[in-house]
Amino acid sequence: MPHVTMTGIAARRLTGGLTEFDVEADTVRRLITELDRRYPGLGQQIDESMAIAIDGEIFQDAYLEKLRPESEVVLIPKIGGG
């Protein structure tokens, strides 16, 4: 089951301070859906302001991306640039 870590603190108020979760999901979309089910509002927070690092590679707005059972998933602030 993918292990999810949330860094930064923007969304912690929605999770009651929890930052690590095990989530049964094989795509990013399903991961977000499940997190939002557990912590209502977190899905929107992820959509609007977070990127998802899967096994070290950063994905932004990537519902279709596949997750493996042993994937390391990290929710980080979205990144822009100059």
Next chain:
Amino acid sequence: MSKHHVTTTINGEPAEYLCEAQQTMLDVLRDELGLTGSKEGCSSGDCGACTIICDGNIVCSCLMLGVEAEGRDITTIEGIARGDELHPVQQKFLEHAALQCGFCTPGLIVAAKALLDTTLNPTEEEARYWLAGNLCRCTGYDKILRAVMDAASVMRAEAGR
């Protein structure tokens, strides 16, 4: 107050225009004559993007009045190439990738061309000081200097032939 009638030479061609006394040469080139190759980056003589050649000397066209051009000989970026043949400075800017955004480029090319009109043997340091009035924020000047020095060597070879 009536406008001033000015008769002058721009890029080797006779030019006539009407302008108000407070209009700068840059205003006249861009807004009255449609020569928008000279750029306005600061309007205070600090960036060099509006550089033109007036009677053989480079000047900031933002610091010259349009009326002052009466009877002068003006060259702008639009007059640097010889017909469809690029000036060596222009060609070397392309070959050395000496431009990124290209906004400072017209002023730099006019200034560099004037340098090589003065000497075909500038040292890198001389070229750097000559071009110090032309700000470029993209390139760090490295490739610009390489282009100018390379153009000088091409022109030396041409002159020696």
Next chain:
Amino acid sequence: MPRVNYAAPSSVDEAVKALAGASGLAKVLAGGTDLLVQLRSGRIKPDLIVDTKRIPGMIGIRDEGNFFVIGAATPGVMLSSHAGLEHAWPGIVEGADLIGSTQIQGRASLAGNLCNASPAADSVPAVIAARTIVVIAGANGRREAPAEAICTGPGRTSLATGEFIVEFKIPKPKAHQCDAYLRFIPRTEMDIAVVGCGTNVTLDANGVCTDARVVLGAVAPTTVIVEDAAKALIGHKLDDATLAALDKAAQAACKPITDKRGTIEYRTKVAGVLARRTAAIAFERAAAR
């Protein structure tokens, strides 16, 4: 924006008449590198601009026996390409050459630099150090004044309404006399001097200073002729003790302000540094002739 009128007279008399007849503010346009910036920013709103560049003699350098006579609107580029002037007064040429970029050099003039009346003007210290005479035209005819008499404060001059500078008379150097100008700026180009220093020295055959003028820029409301600095040099060779005395005299003459270009403390220290460095260059040059 109220409209401006423009005149390009072809003689000094015409220019005087135009300036005298102006209703409101009339400004003289030589190189225009300060005037146009002020015009553009709205800091000045002249009613008339009088372009003096079409008056014969206003542009050019003449060798007249004991003097170099430089037309008031002569652009910097002509000064630095005049071999005789550069040989005689390298410091004056260095100062003029430091006014702005190559583009500015194509326009900026000694008269403009002097009459803009900035204490930081680069050409002024060496011009004053050489005891230059300025020729002024006005409704009452011509008069002469020492260069140091022109600027009376930031942006203010002693020129009467309708007067303008026609030419600069720079005395030729005596034996073993030479000058130097240095300024300090944060970059290597394109800045206004944080401090400027023009030093003009005359030596005897043994390298002992017999006459000197040390002029500082940007350390007071006007350029400063530092009498004590000259005293520190006269009668001495340029040894460490003389340099230390010079440094001290230069610092003591400073009454700078703190602004975006430098602090009081920093300007004062650098004035001492530049006094020493220009003296070293001027001594070396003077000794070599």
Next chain:
Amino acid sequence: MSYLDKAALKVVGTRPIRPDGVDKVIGRASFGADMTMPGMLWGKVKRSPHAHARITKIDTSKAEKLNGVLAVVTAADFPNIPNEEAFVGEGPMNFRDLSRNCMARDKALYDGHAVAAVAATSSAIAEEAVDLIEVEYEVLPHVIDVEEAMADGAPLLHDDMFTQGIEPKPEKPSNVAKRITFTKGDIAKGFAEAELVIERKYSTQPVHQAYIEPHACVVSYGSDGQCTVFSSSQGQFMVRAYCAKLLGIDMANIRAIPAEIGGGFGGKTLVYLEPVALALSKKCGRPVKLVMSREEVFRGTGPAAGGVIEVKIGAKKSGRIVAAELVLKYQAGAFAGSPVGPGCMCAFAMYDLDNVHITGYDVVSNRPKVAAYRAPGAPNSSYGVESCVDELARELGIDPLALREMNAARDGTKTPYGPTLVNVGYIPTLEAAKNHEHYKTKLGPNQGRGVASGFWFNIGGESSASVHVNEDGTVAVVEGNPDIGGSRASMAMMAAEVLGIPYEKVRPVVGDTASIGFTFLTGGSRVTFATGMAVTQAAEKVVEQLKSRAAAIWDISPEAVEWKDGKAFPAGSNAGSFEPLSLADIAVKSGRTGGPITAEVSINAQGAGPGFATHICDVEVDRETGHVKILRYTAVQDVGRAIHPSYVEGQMQGGVTQGIGWALNEEYIYDKNGRLDNPGFLDYRVPVASDLPMIETVMVEVPNPRHPFGARGVGEVPIVPPMAAVANAIADAIGTRMRDLPMSPPKIRAALDEQEPPRLAAE
């Protein structure tokens, strides 16, 4: 497909002349201010002279009566936008804040804040009209400095701003918009194990992006509601989105046409003028041109954030870092949104650390709203961290490159912000720097050498590209990113490589918002990566079509056709015996084989590989004046794969030079009333040609497997190391550490005077 075998490449990796080059060297390229429209008016913005003031009344009647004035607008002419955040430009943008930044509503929050605008038949009349607009202000106390803004009792910019990230929610409003933290391991345990702890405070100043082209646009708002916006920006789709949102216009009614852009560096990733020009144009029914003066650019746009960086590093005597702590306080300007997040995330990203704690504060003050600037956030925190690491190396007597190598992030390193790194090339940059001849040369008196490293994520994102085969066998590529530094060339090169045709046969065009699919803006070092991926895929789709067209001509199965060197071949003898067909042969018959050959690809590119850089800088210090001369500079960077090496080098050289400016002289100088005292290139001192040596570059290529050619973003990381590299070199030269930017001559002289009495000074 993948093209990672460098030896097989014919076009990628060469240095052809950019397709838009000639237009740009002869003065024909059309930048923001170069366009005109029939019947066009000239606009001008009136700006607040106060750093902080309530706007009690605006009387526009005198301006409206002036002959030649056709429209005057104030905030009353714009919709009052609710508090709503979205990711349109570079970083989250609050539309209410953006609207109020374009035109002040109720309060002016900084010197230069727009309060009204006019459109008139000439620029002179517009200027006169601006002076006739009467604005009554109630001047309020202001605050400029970041730590003063955080202090109790500081003047508050926004009554409704409560610090986010603190639980429970604070009861009192504050200038601190947000507090964020990142934690890894156990910081207390880490410091307990440390044999040496260095704790330092550093500061940086906000700096302007200082693109040479001032912001400019020409717009028209038709009576049918259809708008055209021609402007210089880093993204036409960004311009369209913001104008639509701020003015309540359907996107379909806005056609945003990208002008050539005269530099941006992040500073043109948001709008200032376009919505104002549209509001003016709507009011009078005429096209309107708005162009900023340089003074307006300095007072009203940018800058990059500056801030305070508090670093604490604990290490073993061996040099192994065992704990690192960081507090960042970043300037956001008048509205929330400094890049403190990426500042936190990049700070220790070069290191493999077990125990890290990072806290960041986003702080508003009475300065212009910050805009992105090359690797936004990273240069500030990296200046602090890389200076502190240098202090550590000196204290321990370890070579600074060796210390970095000992602690370097590598594949498998879990970063302080969470993810585990893959396919990164940091250590190769350290090795290349160590082995570079520059690192071995001897230094003279008053000279010093410094090194520093930097990290930037790089991004991908949404991009579209289309490839059209013309009837004569030439090819058009349409992309959606303004070309800010030669990207047309890279796009054409990648298309030519895939198609197997000469580079000169491919002509790239930057499309407007109606002629190419959505493309995220030119920023985040994303264009060659993401849009290059779209171009490559579109070209591959064209190749598939070319194969099937050849198959149709030969009347064989498409699977029996191979594409090689720009030609179709039968795939082996079983496919039949045919003379190869060139792209031109197929193109001329395309009408008979199914119509025009064209492909458009829209993607959301993922997996932009991060960039690492290591820089070496030599300086010489004039001990009497404090002047620093850059003697030599070498930038080493992992670029993935250089598509057009000259433009990659150019990005590195430009970023280094901007960093040198930030290090030595660039700063905003405010007077006691909070007015900007140096809004021009005379006293805002960017580096000039004579300030610099050549900037040497070393491109390390660790290909990014996510990109068909292995490219990584290259534009941003070059600005990250220079400030520390210069500071470390100065420390090496004079033995004194400069911890506050800029390291200008007065500060260096003062530091030297504290060291020892100056030689020869008056006694």
